[in-house]
Each structure stands twice: as structure tokens, then as C-alpha cells.
Amino acid sequence: MDFNIMLQAHRGFAYLILLATAVFVVALLAAMFGYSGKISKLLRKSTLFTMIFFHTQALIGLIMLFFFSPGFKAAKEAGILMKDAVARNTYVEHPTAMIIAAVLLTIVNKKFKANDRLNMSWVIMALLAVALMLWAFQWGRLFG
Numbered sequence: 001m002d003f004n005i006m007l008q009a010h011r012g013f014a015y016l017i018l019l020a021t022a023v024f025v026v027a028l029l030a031a032m033f034g035y036s037g038k039i040s041k042l043l044r045k046s047t048l049f050t051m052i053f054f055h056t057q058a059l060i061g062l063i064m065l066f067f068f069s070p071g072f073k074a075a076k077e078a079g080i081l082m083k084d085a086v087a088r089n090t091y092v093e094h095p096t097a098m099i100i101a102a103v104l105l106t107i108v109n110k111k112f113k114a115n116d117r118l119n120m121s122w123v124i125m126a127l128l129a130v131a132l133m134l135w136a137f138q139w140g141r142l143f144g
């Protein structure tokens with residue numbers, strides 16, 4: 001296993017996450033505004049898949065970060081990990097925000113699985129997870 005394979009896998013899962021998150025947000029909004037708060041099958045499924053993709057991505061990302069990433073190693077050795085804005089964003093802010101988003105999604109998935117109706121606090125948790133993901137996403141690297 002080398003860094004490039006991990007990075008390509010991480011990039012592939014990033015597209016899947018964007019797609020799954022889009023379906024998840026639509027299902028969430030539909031449940032909020034369309035069906036008087038009832039948690040639909042689509043919402044349950046899309047939450048589950050988004051969460052699974054996030055967990056897989058977190059695993060790939062963490063292995064890449066601590067065992068493979070030449071950029072992370074170089075930034076640490078040069079002592080610029082927190083000083084350089086790009087290094088900080090890629091190797092600190094991006095992983096941290098995504099892990100928090102994954103934890104929030106895990107809680108939301110548990111709640112949606114066990115209940116029939118939405119609760120506002122779970123909706124806020126779900127939207128916070130999506131907002132963190134959108135903020136920490138490496139848009140420039142994937143599409144730039």
C-alpha cells in the first residue's frame with residue numbers, strides 16, 4: 001500500500017460523500033417540511049450511507065496522515081504545521097472538523113434509527129455536521 005493509492009481512495013470517497021450528503025440534506029429537508037417531521041426510509045438510508053462513507057474516509061485519512069503523508073511529515077519536520085495556513089488547513093483543520101462531523105453523524109444515525117419523528121436538536125446536529133464537512137472539504141484540491 002502506498003501513499004498514492006490511499007490518496008486516490010480518499011479522493012474517490014470524497015465524491016461519494018458529496019453525493020450521499022446531497023441526498024441526506026434533501027431527505028432531511030423533506031422530512032422537516034414535507035411530512036410533518038416523520039423520519040422517512042430515504043432519510044434513514046441516506047444517513048446510514050453518509051455515516052459509513054465518513055467512517056471509511058476517516059480511517060483512510062488517519063492512516064494516510066500518520067503513516068504515509070509526505071506533506072504532513074515535511075511540515076512537522078520544518079516546524080510549520082501550525083504556522084503555514086495551507087499545512088494547518090490540510091493536516092489539522094480538515095481532519096479535526098471531519099472527525100467531529102463523523103461523530104455527529106453517528107449520533108444522528110442512532111437517533112434516526114430508533115425514532116419515528118424528527119427532533120429539532122438532531123436536525124441541528126445533522127446540519128452542523130454538514131456545515132463542518134462543507135467548510136473542511138478540500139474543494140480546491142479535488143476540483144481545482
Ligand code: HEM
Nearest residue numbers: 014017057058061062065069070071095098099138141142
Ligand atoms: C475524517 C477524517 C479525515 C482525515 C484524518 C483526513 C485526512 C486527510 C489528509 C491527511 C489529507 C492530505 C493528504 C496529503 O496531501 O498528504 C486529506 C486530503 C483530502 N481529504 Fe481528507 N481526511 C478526512 C476526512 C475527509 C472527508 C470526510 C472528506 C470528504 C468529504 C475528505 C476529502 C479530502 C480531499 C478531497 C482531500 C484532497 C486530496 C488531494 O489532495 O488530492 N477527507 N485528507
